[in-house]
Amino acid sequence: MKYLNEYRNLESTKRYLDEIHKIATTNWNIMEICGGQTHSLVKNGILELLPETVRMIHGPGCPVCVTPLNLIDKAIELLENDVILCSYGDMIRVPGSEKSLLEAKAAGGDLRILYSPIEAVAIAKENQDREVVFFAVGFETTAPANALSVLHAEKEGLTNYSILASHVLVPPAMEAILSDELCNIDAFLGAGHVCAIMGMQEYYPLVETYKIPIVITGFEPLDLVQGIYMALKQLEEGKFLLENQYARVVKEHGNKAAIDVIKKVFEVGNRKWRGIGEIPNSGYIIREAYRKYDAEAKFKVGKISAPENSQCIAGEILRGIKKPHQCSQFGKACTPSNPLGAPMVSSEGACAAYFHFSDNLISSK
Amino acid sequence: MDKRKPGVETINLGHGSGGTMTRDLLDKIIFKTFNNPYLNQKHDGSIVKFAGDYAISTDSFVITPIFFKGGNIGELAVNGTVNDVAMCGAIPKFLSLAFIVEEGLSLDDFAKIVNSVKKAADKSGVQIITGDTKVVERGKGDKIFINTTGFGEVHPKGNISFDNIEVGDKIIVSGYIAQHGMAIMSEREGLEFESTIESDTTNVNFLVKELLDKFGNDIHLLRDPTRGGLAGVLSEIATDTNKGVAIKENEIPLEMQVAAACEILGLDPMYVANEGIFIAIVAAEVADEVVETMKNNEKGVNAACIGEISDGHPKKVVLESTIGGKRIVSPLIGEQLPRIC
Incomplete structure (x- = not known):
């Protein structure tokens, strides 16, 4: 459990959370790309611990x-x-x-x-x-x-x-999100595991073109709050850089x-x-x-093309335009045992993460 | 493909025919092993005198693999049902024992399993008083299935009921969670660790008796978090009592290797099956003493108080994470499935 327990430590996590509260002055939308990060944010109750002004937007990084x-x-x-x-x-x-x-x-x-x-x-x-x-x-x-x-x-x-x-x-998906006119993302947490394979090179052009901070981030609670802190610090200082929070795993060239x-x-x-x-x-x-x-x-498997369930807003969820609980079907017609769309099934899906780990009791930011 | 090794005596359909082969199998293995006055009557069933309140519980065991680190399906079939009876606040006395054997199981393996049943029954002080053996065609079963039904006298001071649960009651777990489930998973996945993860299948009826002797109706509820894991049982408690369950992740007893195995396989230990442990919901004033009593018993050395019943969030289990965040713990929908990445 080396490299895990240290990153689930209450004191170190709290230190970064305190810093986040100190430096956040205005509203920011930060998208975590990877579904594994969404899962960890919700599972560890991190969304609750962030200031009101720091909104996490859940990205399309759920393969399922x-x-x-x-x-x-x-x-x-x-x-x-x-x-x-x-x-x-x-x-x-x-x-x-x-x-x-x-x-x-x-x-x-x-x-x-x-x-x-x-x-x-x-x-x-x-x-x-x-x-x-x-x-x-x-x-x-x-x-x-x-x-x-x-x-x-x-x-x-x-x-x-x-x-x-x-x-x-991942990079083309980020580009698609950024070039969408509805995009309201101020910074990205990059997907740590993807960068462990591919390295960091592909992300410099995104940072340059869209002038947006990207912090390659891991998956444990401390990784995430540290990644959020690093992104927030750039935003507050008006910078846009590619940074690597997950340096214990991610190398420049992958x-x-x-x-x-x-x-x-x-x-x-x-x-x-x-x-x-x-x-x-x-x-x-x-x-x-x-x-x-x-x-x-x-x-030669047949060309099957069936329309998606029209009540499912998975596309908007995956592009970060809406949150799971903003869907009229969430928890009603759509539940993990009777899902209308994929994000309600996978443990990395934003809808399933919200359904399993939070509800009205814990306000979902 | 028939993987039977030549020269190995196996169980075949004839052993379930009801003819002389059946009789032989029963005499040589079953009656010889479980020799007791109830069984020796050789009736279609057993005649037993009951007095007072009795708790009855039944369970079927279909585990794969049938032999695993720390036990086999035979002792599991005894311990599982003995513990279920104990969870009713009762002292287990008798067990029924029914086998459904797939043809091709070796007689040696069958005898090994029967011997484990006997050993486990002796350890927990129960007698096998009736049973059945059926054989099904190859492919129609999975080596061996076992059903057991347990009968136990309700403890004179035992009063186990959801109705007794009050806000402020403490939630105690008698030992490490997820041990059994991860032993089985590691065996299936061929995972090896520095030391082997062994199933903790065991009978907890004597520990339960000790608790009831000592604390009587301050023990409000006992539950066996087998399938569905700790999360499943706690969710049921919250739903059925219309009260909240508040637990702390840091307090949940979890052995390091098991935690590591869960990480590797992408499983949440809260949902992994348990054997050999139980949850006790007890009056707050006796909670420390209950933990102490458990810790002094070999079946409860790793016991810990993990939380309490609260009035804050009815029907919900809320867990405080290691970093101080909160989340809802919901029951599992189906099987826990490993994630892609």
């Missing part, structure tokens, strides 16, 4: 929330066609247009919940008479492992393994080995974001050389 609806439908179609579908845990309860993966499993689908795509390659090796697909969703954080699984399958000579990829990238693996298997391409729409050059697609490991190409 932004995975397009039709991709979930495709995964379900594979599952219903005798494919062994492997997935990270929190993907399985997300509603597709008719059902979730969990419901497809209950109907007889062979769904395996895994911690790593490398396990899926092992499953493919053990079941060479069956097709095995890994549902490869996520940001830059999960891309190296997903790419590595393809390289492992290639090395093993497996022809029954492929990935259903939906990788999205993790070279991981980046190399990503580049070998993926290239940057357009991606659809659930609730936001298509963003140019905002995701990874599988390179031509590895197309035989691309489940979408391999299985």
Whole structure:
């Protein structure tokens, strides 16, 4: 628990909170990009401890929330066609247009919940008479492992393994948010884990172009209050810089080995974001050389395009325009056991975080 | 693919047929192990004299893997039900025992499980007085399922009820949380730590008896936070009493390795299943003494007071985090699922 307990320490956290209260003079909107940060802010009750003037806006960094609806439908179609579908845990309860993966499993689908795509390659090796697909969703954080699984399958000579990829990238999403005319974000907390892989380089142009402070931040309570403090200090001093709060993990140039693996298997391409729409050059697609490991190409899964539930305002939530409790369906027609949209399902989704960890008792800022 | 090893004697459908194979299995394993006057009557059931109030509780055990660090499904099936009876403020006396075995389970494994049942029953002072063994086809079960029903005499000073809970009552946990759930998860995920995380499955009925002997109706409620974890039980208490539950994250007993395993697997220990611990809601004036009594008993050495019943936020569990923030603890919707990143 080294590097965790220190960052959950009451005294050090309180010191930064006191500083935040001291320096905050006016209203500021700070967006934390990553769903893991949203989860931690709410779980640790940090929103309550901030001054009224410091509003945290929850960003689109929840991989489960932004995975397009039709991709979930495709995964379900594979599952219903005798494919062994492997997935990270929190993907399985997300509603597709008719059902979730969990419901497809209950109907007889062979769904395996895994911690790593490398396990899926092992499953493919053990079941060479069956097709095995890994549902490869996520940001830059999960891309190296997903790419590595393809390289492992290639090395093993497996022809029954492929990935259903939906990788999205953080910087283009930030750019999309910043160029939106409704954008009211004054500073960003950058996603620490994403930068651990990719490094800091991609963020300098954003800081320059949009003249906005970005503080790459970790996930523990002390990380978050420190990140908020650093962003606030820049705002109050009229500065806009890229700073690294999460220096114990994030290095300037990231993790070279991981980046190399990503580049070998993926290239940057357009991606659809659930609730936001298509963003140019905002995701990874599988390179031509590895197309035989691309489940979408391999299985010709039908082009399913179902409209989102019209009552769900996930798009506005993900762009930080509205807060979960400002949705008329929040906690009424939309609950984690009966979600209308993805942000109510994933533990990183802003709606689920609000539903689980706070309510009217604790005013949600 | 049939993974049976040649030469290993296994249970097959014949053992559940009711014919001589069944009789043989029962005689050689079951009756031999549990030899007692009730069972030896060899009736379709047992005839038992009850006097006074009795608590009855039933539970089915379907755990995978059936053998795990710190125990197996057999002792779990005894301890789980014994503890449920104890949570009613009762002294467990008798157990029924029903097996549903998938064909292919080795006779050795079956015997091991039966022996664990016997050992656990002896430890908690209960007798197996009736039972059943069924065999299902391969693929129709998962090695072995066990159902047990426990019967226990309500303690003369025992008065366990939601109605007794008052604002100001203290909430005490008898030991480390999440130990059992994480032992099972680590086993399933093949995780290894500096030292093994072992399940803490055990019977707590004697500790409960000691508490009732000593504190009687100052013990207002006892609960066994098995599935759904501590969060599940506390949420139920808040909802069912229409009162608030206020707890402090810092006070919750959590062993460091278990905390680390939860971090690695992305799970919240508040929702992880427990065995071998219980929650006691007690009158504020006896709370310190209850903790002391628990700490002096081997089944409660890590006991701690984690919070109290409050009138501030009816039906809600509010947790004060390690950094002094507050949040609502809600019950789990379905299974706790690992997060992507």
